[in-house]
Amino acid sequence: MTTTWGTLTPQQRAVAAAAFEALETLDALAAAPAEPANDGRVRFADLRAVATDPDRPLGAGLARALAADRRLGADFERLVARRAAGHIRAAAAADTGRLSVREGNGFRITLKPSRADGAQVYVIIDLGPRTGEAPRSLFVCGGEPVYQKHGLPAANDGVVQILADAGSDLVRGLADRRTEVFLR
């Protein structure tokens, strides 16, 4: 028997219309040309792994993708902020001076020039009195580059110390009052 549109009831037509829309959409989805495997798309699982796994570095490609996509960057910051051991907010925007001390919830970061080598700076992170596992990663968000992740060495008496170049991304990012800093 020939299939006939004309004999459908209004109810059947409504279902048929929805079915037609679904079938056409499924066809269009299936026919969409595939992009190359390395199309720059960021998998959420990778984004989360970089935010939560201290052993996963923030690669240059992901850092560029985060800087270029505001929503992706916001997703990354949310993942980093969730269960962060410490957080330093951006300082008041009016003042553009560089900072040598940043303070967050129970910890403090001090940038102290090296006496031995003026081109280097000690990044001293005083974790303060805290229980639980010491943070292993430091994230700097909102500076230049927009996103940084640094591994932290083990703390000694609640203090983590890193010797860095004065012009390094880490030092510039921490001295920049616009940045937010997270410890995880």
Add this chain to the structure above:
Amino acid sequence: MHDTVSPTALLQSGVSPDLAQALRAIGEETVDGAPRFPAAACGQLARLVACRSYSPTLLELCHLVVVADAAGDWQQAFWGSGPVRADRFRALAAAAAARGRQLPRITAEAHAARIAYADGLFSVSLPRAPLLAALLELMVSTIGFVAVDDALAPLLAAPRAAAAGEAANALSRALYDHLRDHLPTAQVQRKLTALTAFLDQGGGAIDDATVLAFWLEASANPGAGDFRTFAAVVRAFVNLWRAVDLARGRQAVDAPLPLENPGEVVETLLAGEDESPLAALAAPPAAAVKFLNGREIADLEPVVEAGAAAADLPLSLLRCEVFGRQQNRLVEATRRRLDGRAMGAAIDAGPEDTYAARRAVLDRLLAHLERVLRAAYHVLARGRRTGTGRDGGAEAEECARAFGGLSRRGFGEAESRDTAVVAGFAAAVDPLLQIRARLAGHARRLDGLVPPAGDWQRQFDADRALFLTQFHLLYGGNA
């Protein structure tokens, strides 16, 4: 043009590349070398999106997040490790139950996690957990994690049944808003209107005569929609045929139809349809063996994908195979900006095949399907006979000869003993039988059909004149 989105954001089909890629990425994502989501879950996810019937599934997802959160870290549960399978969530439900929290109280059953909130009960189907996880993946890749996290936060802070409903509603609204800009609603509705208006003018039958008459009228009318190619028109009528068939079938079993959300009805109906046998061959484990090459797939696809609609549209499918292919070459020629003389020559050269030649292609395909099926029986029966000392008689010898006559991936003597290849053969038998049945049915219908022009040669000559005239109208070319 789409009402709300820049046309550059949409493919010609009306689906945005972003959405298509997001769904494709979910289907192709691997963990430890295995697909992260089962293929069935990815197919279901595409149907939920296409039918816009995701709201009930989002509600289930919110409840599953409550279960995962009660077991520890809900994000870890969804993105932590390994392929997403129901077993993982079964273990999570058991872990959540073992914690013994009073509200919500979670009970792990074999196939469900039951959640007793202060204000209601909900049961999450654990076999559906991979689909729910795939839906969550789509949510974070479309509306973003922040939006998902914001919607779930109140529910996780104070888990109640009502809060789950509110979270699901918020997610559903966000996805709806996103899809509004990424799905071809307006285009498809215009297409449907054009098709049904044409049908309403006549008797409403979806048959070969209607398809041809519609194409002749609509192909030269740019305002009618995407109907320039005969193949596009055939595809649209095949989809309309399937849609009408689904709607009629639904009423036969369950009248009257609930119309609050036809998409949910349609999603249920589509879920009941068999998977495309060609897609099954292209997916693991059958993909380990090359049963069909690209040319064979291209030859089979129109008939196999038309499914039952092929019964009402045999001549349209044949026309598509012959004149549709010529039109594809003409479309390509317009992209190369052929001059009028060359275009005229390309049109007047006519199609590569006559109807008789295409009918012979069907026989060759049927013979090939018979060979690969026999080869599959050989591989599978050989595995069963090993060690029994039995041979399989004349039939087995014939299957062995068929196997030996094929030299494609998976058909080598040594490689065909590989476990993955044997699994490929086993998984391919049903799809191959389905393909053969559809193709044989189509061949039978063509053989039993008396074409309107009287015989196949006259029909080809008549159609050739008609199609070539229309091609000149569409693409110019000096006749």
